[in-house]
Structures are given as structure tokens and as C-alpha cells.
Amino acid sequence: MKKHLLSIDDVTADDIAEIFATAAEMHDVQRRDVKKLPALRGRTVINLFFEDSTRTRSSFEIAGKWLSADTINITGKGSSTSKGESLRDTVLTIGSMGVDALVMRHSASGAALQVSQWVDASVINAGDGTHEHPSQALLDAYTLQRRLGSLEGRHVVMVGDLTHSRVFRSNVLCLTKLGARVTVVAPPTLMPSGVTEWSRAAGFETSYDVDAVLPTADAVMMLRVQKERMSGGFFPSPREYTVGYGLTRDRLALLGPDVPICHPGPMNRGLEIAADAADAAQSVILDQVSAGVAVRMAILYHLLAGEGSAA
Amino acid sequence: MSATPTKLVVRGASLLGETTGDLLVVDGVITEVGSVDSTGAEVVDADGLVALPGLVDLHTHLREPGREDAETVVTGSRAAAVGGFTAVLAMANTSPVTDTAEAAERVHDLGVAAGLVDVHPVGAVTKGLAGEELAELGLMHRSRARVRVFSDDGKCVADPRVMRRALEYVKAFGGVISQHSQDPSLAGPTSCCHEGELSGRLGLPGWPGVAEEVIVARDVMLARHTGSRVHVAHASTAGTVEVLRWAKSQGIQVTAEVTPHHLLLTTDLLAGYDPTFKVNPPLRPQEDVLALREALADGTIDAVATDHAPHARHDKEHAFVDAAFGMLGLETALSVVAQVMVESGQMSWTDVARVMSTTPAAIAGLERQGRGLEVGSPANIVLVDPSADLTVDRDASVSLSRNNPWHGRTFGAAVRATFLRGRATVLDGALV
Numbered sequence: 001m002k003k004h005l006l007s008i009d010d011v012t013a014d015d016i017a018e019i020f021a022t023a024a025e026m027h028d029v030q031r032r033d034v035k036k037l038p039a040l041r042g043r044t045v046i047n048l049f050f051e052d053s054t055r056t057r058s059s060f061e062i063a064g065k066w067l068s069a070d071t072i073n074i075t076g077k078g079s080s081t082s083k084g085e086s087l088r089d090t091v092l093t094i095g096s097m098g099v100d101a102l103v104m105r106h107s108a109s110g111a112a113l114q115v116s117q118w119v120d121a122s123v124i125n126a127g128d129g130t131h132e133h134p135s136q137a138l139l140d141a142y143t144l145q146r147r148l149g150s151l152e153g154r155h156v157v158m159v160g161d162l163t164h165s166r167v168f169r170s171n172v173l174c175l176t177k178l179g180a181r182v183t184v185v186a187p188p189t190l191m192p193s194g195v196t197e198w199s200r201a202a203g204f205e206t207s208y209d210v211d212a213v214l215p216t217a218d219a220v221m222m223l224r225v226q227k228e229r230m231s232g233g234f235f236p237s238p239r240e241y242t243v244g245y246g247l248t249r250d251r252l253a254l255l256g257p258d259v260p261i262c263h264p265g266p267m268n269r270g271l272e273i274a275a276d277a278a279d280a281a282q283s284v285i286l287d288q289v290s291a292g293v294a295v296r297m298a299i300l301y302h303l304l305a306g307e308g309s310a311a
Numbered sequence: 312m313s314a315t316p317t318k319l320v321v322r323g324a325s326l327l328g329e330t331t332g333d334l335l336v337v338d339g340v341i342t343e344v345g346s347v348d349s350t351g352a353e354v355v356d357a358d359g360l361v362a363l364p365g366l367v368d369l370h371t372h373l374r375e376p377g378r379e380d381a382e383t384v385v386t387g388s389r390a391a392a393v394g395g396f397t398a399v400l401a402m403a404n405t406s407p408v409t410d411t412a413e414a415a416e417r418v419h420d421l422g423v424a425a426g427l428v429d430v431h432p433v434g435a436v437t438k439g440l441a442g443e444e445l446a447e448l449g450l451m452h453r454s455r456a457r458v459r460v461f462s463d464d465g466k467c468v469a470d471p472r473v474m475r476r477a478l479e480y481v482k483a484f485g486g487v488i489s490q491h492s493q494d495p496s497l498a499g500p501t502s503c504c505h506e507g508e509l510s511g512r513l514g515l516p517g518w519p520g521v522a523e524e525v526i527v528a529r530d531v532m533l534a535r536h537t538g539s540r541v542h543v544a545h546a547s548t549a550g551t552v553e554v555l556r557w558a559k560s561q562g563i564q565v566t567a568e569v570t571p572h573h574l575l576l577t578t579d580l581l582a583g584y585d586p587t588f589k590v591n592p593p594l595r596p597q598e599d600v601l602a603l604r605e606a607l608a609d610g611t612i613d614a615v616a617t618d619h620a621p622h623a624r625h626d627k628e629h630a631f632v633d634a635a636f637g638m639l640g641l642e643t644a645l646s647v648v649a650q651v652m653v654e655s656g657q658m659s660w661t662d663v664a665r666v667m668s669t670t671p672a673a674i675a676g677l678e679r680q681g682r683g684l685e686v687g688s689p690a691n692i693v694l695v696d697p698s699a700d701l702t703v704d705r706d707a708s709v710s711l712s713r714n715n716p717w718h719g720r721t722f723g724a725a726v727r728a729t730f731l732r733g734r735a736t737v738l739d740g741a742l743v
Contacts, residue, residue: 110584194508
């Protein structure tokens, strides 16, 4: 594997298979009474979060701790003007403390890539603006693979605010890499610019019609619609969004009973996903969370400890 | 040689790349062209070099006052001279803004003191570049700086009523409004990547071409309505070219400039999130680049202007969306234009003289600049080696800043000498 995990483009299908194999071992560890492994003893992992996060930060923190790494959280607002300390100065300061891995979230797309060019540590992108969130995509694919077996040829439907979603961008790369057929659905105002050319080149499909694609779905991923997008700029009202694109109770009936339903969280129940769908037997939303810790343990392990079995 | 000969002979230059001849310069004025007697004169051997009139840049940011750590009038003048320029217009978005006669005179005087190129301050259109109230346009014009070009560059004069009044008002003294065409609601302050497939994939806020085109279209209609003159700064899209072509066909008084970087660099350079390539308007796709070249060659776009925008290193070492907009351009402009337009066969050296000297001087109303290499013209001359092998090294720049998108690129033409009213400011490619 490469030194950094900045994008799904940094891992091959073989790398992903290795990560998933390790994650499965870690998943077993999660069920033990004593969860700590010595694999990363003496290594230091800094969670550097310039943007608020609860689940991703705690997931990485638990992952690091269960591997016996020294895990430190640093939070702060990223500079949004050119007047404050430069990003380079900030990360050089932290990097100089002797860090093995920097798990980084930033509100700006590309920030993790830039930082990887400045510091010696391995950089794990825990979300950069509206660009990528590779560990989320890996845990989503891991969760689906456990449900569906191989993703080869399976039809995954992703619905939501694609323009502003790093989860979408990483997932479309990851799922197509694993052989899945991907259809993404959004109103035109929430489709990324140039998505027609992009989807053609990258081999995924786009649609404005969620009802047309759900019947052939082998899995569904609902994406969060951010509050700040609801004020009428991108679509007229939350009610209209739900009618057009929400996973409502009626749409749940379009899905086969074994079609897993994913959501990266936090959910807007009643907006993009009805409670009936979120809590359905086929929902894997909480499995995603527990898989998140296992997959992040596997990522840290492969980037920092090298080859071999960890558990 | 002495830096200030009273009698100078430029020997054996290819004049505008057409005929070989000598230029005799006496007391800063060309007095003879052809085969001249060099008795008693300093002689500059220009064998194999192309002589053009000194270049005129309608669009630079010299950062003084306010950001003297990024550039000063002196260091910007040096970069201009090295690039073959004898006159530059210095944009108003300094701190404080050039929106009063006093501020304009200060920049003017700093330019005179530097003495390397004529520095003409551009006046702000609106007070503090706020886009609301007209700045003291007339007083800036009446000042020692004789301001003729007004621009809120960096910001668009977005309010159509304010733009209309500015266009009307400057008619009284032959002024021109140079517009930074960016509809602020279609391309806001975070918009930093050409809106298209790449911005969608990279998750960078898009800056769509249409945000420029709607302002250009609006402004040419305002220029027609008011009978005024408008200048389009840094045209960057094929759509803007279409609007300009139509407007000119209607006899509307519109002129436009294009930057060297928009003639060569493309949006795909942003794939690595390197803020060196962050500029406003953003780098565009190849189809826009080709349309801009064609428009420059056929006269739809009138001039090349650098938008030289130095920045301190730390202002570029932020996340891409937070980093400063802009790139250096003065030292490399002629080399880029030669590669893109002359070496490709799209333009002659005479055309280069037109778009980089004569026409920009006319747009800015600079009577002593942009004149032909003719008897009676002020001896503002640049000598270009058209068969050079120049690899740009950002650390060799005379600018204070290093945000150089041309670093590591190789060009086949290079400025060898620059003369400002007969006085060499650059010889053998280096400052005198």
C-alpha cells in the first residue's frame, strides 16, 4: 500500500481486499472482552480535525487505542482567510512533535493531499471538504460485502446531495473499483458539475428518477442533505425533496426485503430517510458504524505496521 | 557602457521581425532608422535579435502600499523591465485603495522614483472597491498621475447602475472602465476552479464561464447605451469572445485583454490542488484557450496584459480554497506570447507589437508609449532573442514573490534588453 490514504485512488482492489481481510480479524476482536492489540504500541496517531466531527473522530480514536497507538485529538477551526497561520505552518508544527500518522479532516477539498506533501507522517484523509472520505467508502463497501458477498456486478444506488458529498465521491470510486454497477440519483441542482462526462469516463450512471432505479437495486445508500442546503437555493423545500428523492415508506416497498440500506449518518429522519426505512430489518446503518472501527483499525494497521496478521 | 548614453545605436536588429536595420537614438528619441553612422555613440549589438516597441501592461498588481512583503513599486518595476515592459498600469486594490488623487499620486511618484518603467496607477471605480459610491474619478484624472483607466479589479462592479454611472462619468475626460467581469452571485469569493468535470470531481467550488460572460454582455450593452468605452480585463472564455465579436461588429466601444496564462495554461493543472495555479478568473479548458488565441490573432481581443499578482509564500500555503488568487507574469509574458502565438504561426512579431505595446498604450491613453520604431518616437525599445533556450527558474525572479506558474517550463524566446527613452534598463537579459 501507499504511504498515505488520501483518496480511494490510492488503493488498488488488492489493497482493499487486504484491508477487508484485516478488518474481519479486527471485527472479531471487537467482540472480545479485552479488545486491545499490541500492534501499534509506541506509535503516535494524531486526529487533526479542523472541522467538527463526532463519529469519524471517535471511530478513529477507538481504532487507534485498540491497536495500542498513542492517540491524541487536536481540534481547531481551519483558517478560512489568508491572514491566519498558514495550513503548512500548522501541520509542520504538529508534525515536528514526532507523529506516525495524521488523521485529518478539513473543510477544504484537497487539504489532506497538500498536507501529505509537507509532513513526514502518513496522512489519512478523514474528509476533505466536498472531495473525499476514503475510510467511509471502505467501511461502506466492507459492510455491503459482508451482506452481499462479492460486489461484482451488484447494483448500488446512491441518492442525495451529490454536489456537496465527499462520501459519494469516495464511494463511487470504491464501488466501481470493486466491480459494482453504480447509479447516483439527485435533483439536477445537486448533481456535481460535469457529472455527465465524469460518469461516462468513470463508468457509473446518473438519474433524476429514484423510483425508476430502486427496483433493480441490490443496495441503497442514502446521503445526508445538509441543513444549509434546504433554504431554497438548491431545491424548493424539504417537503418537495422528500417527495422526489427521500427513501419513504412507499419507496421502501420498491426494494427487495434483503436489499441493505446504508446511510453514513447523521440522518435527517423524515427528510432523506423515513424512520421505517432507517429502522427496517434490512437497514445496515448501525453495522456501518461498528464496521467503521474495524476498517479504520485495518487502515491504521496497514499504513503503520506493515504486513502479516494483527490479531 | 554607460547607463545613460546621449547617443545610442542599436545595431542590426530585426525591426518588428521584418527588416534588418539600425536605430539611432539621441537623447531618448529615435532620430534615424536604417543604416546609421555610429560615430560617438554607444553601440548595442542586436544581431539576431528582434526589436519591438517597449511593452505596455494594462494590468499589474504592484502591492504597494500595503503588501510590500509581496512586491513593491521598485521590485515590480524591475520585473517589468526584465520582461521588456516600459510602462505598466498598477491596479488599485492596494491598502489603502487607490481611490483618491493623493493615493494615485503616491503610486505615480514611487514609479518615477524607481525610474525603470512608467508606472501609471489605475484608479478605483468605487470608494474602497465597495461597489457602491463612485470614487473621485475626476480628481484622480486631474492629479499628477493623470489617471485614465479605472478599475475595481479583484472585484466586479456588479451593480449595473453604478457601472452605468461610471461609464458615463469618465466620458468627460476620455477615461475607460476596466471591468473585472465576475457576477458575484454566480461566482462567489470561494469559487476557485473552472466549473466543469474537474471541479465536480475535485469538489472545488466552481467558477463557471457564464459568470464572466453575463457581465461582459451586460457591460457592452451599457457601453452602447451610454456611448462610453469599456475594457474587459482578463477575458477567459470562448463565450466572452463571442460577445466581444458581436459587440465590435455593432460598433460598440469595447476593448479586451487576455493574460499569458489564459493563453497557455489549462484547468487540469488544478488536479493536484497546487495553489500556484489558483488565479482569478480560473484557468479554463483547452477549448477556451484556443478560442482566446484565435481572438487575439484576429483582433477580437485587443491586448495581452499579465495580471501580474505577486503573493507572499505563506499566503499561498493554505488549503486551495483559502489560498490567495494570482500568479506572477511580468517577466515571462513575452516568452509565453512568442511561444503560443508566434512560434505557432498564428501571429507575427508586428502583431505582438500591436497587442503588447501599441494597442494597450492606446487603450490607456499613453501618448509617449507604444509608438512605432520610427523617427521621432521615444526610444522605448525591447530586444528579443527569438531563438533562446530559457528555462524559467522561480528563484531567479527579480520579483519579491515566488508564485510562478511557469517554473521549470522552457521557452524559445527571451527578452535580452529593454530601453526606456533610450536608457538601458536591461542588458544581456539582466537589470542594468
